[in-house]
Amino acid sequence: MFLAIPNGIKVSIFKQKKLLVSSISLHYLRIFGQKLKSLKIPDPYKKKGVRIFGVAYKLKIGKKSR
Secondary structure: OOOOOOOOEEEEEEOOOEEEEEEOOHHHHHHHHHHHHHHOOOEOOOOEOOOOOOOOOOOOOOOOOO
């Protein structure tokens, strides 16, 4: 899958599999982040997908033993 990078947004590779996305406009940065996240939805169990730094992903409660 390909996603075009709009004008005014800089994307650079940081530590192999991490992307650093920066922009002057926070509005355009959030829109681009949503499009990027929709390509690969984050999975908290396998820790795969596009994850946003600083966002906590909740796990379901497991079975309780007596």
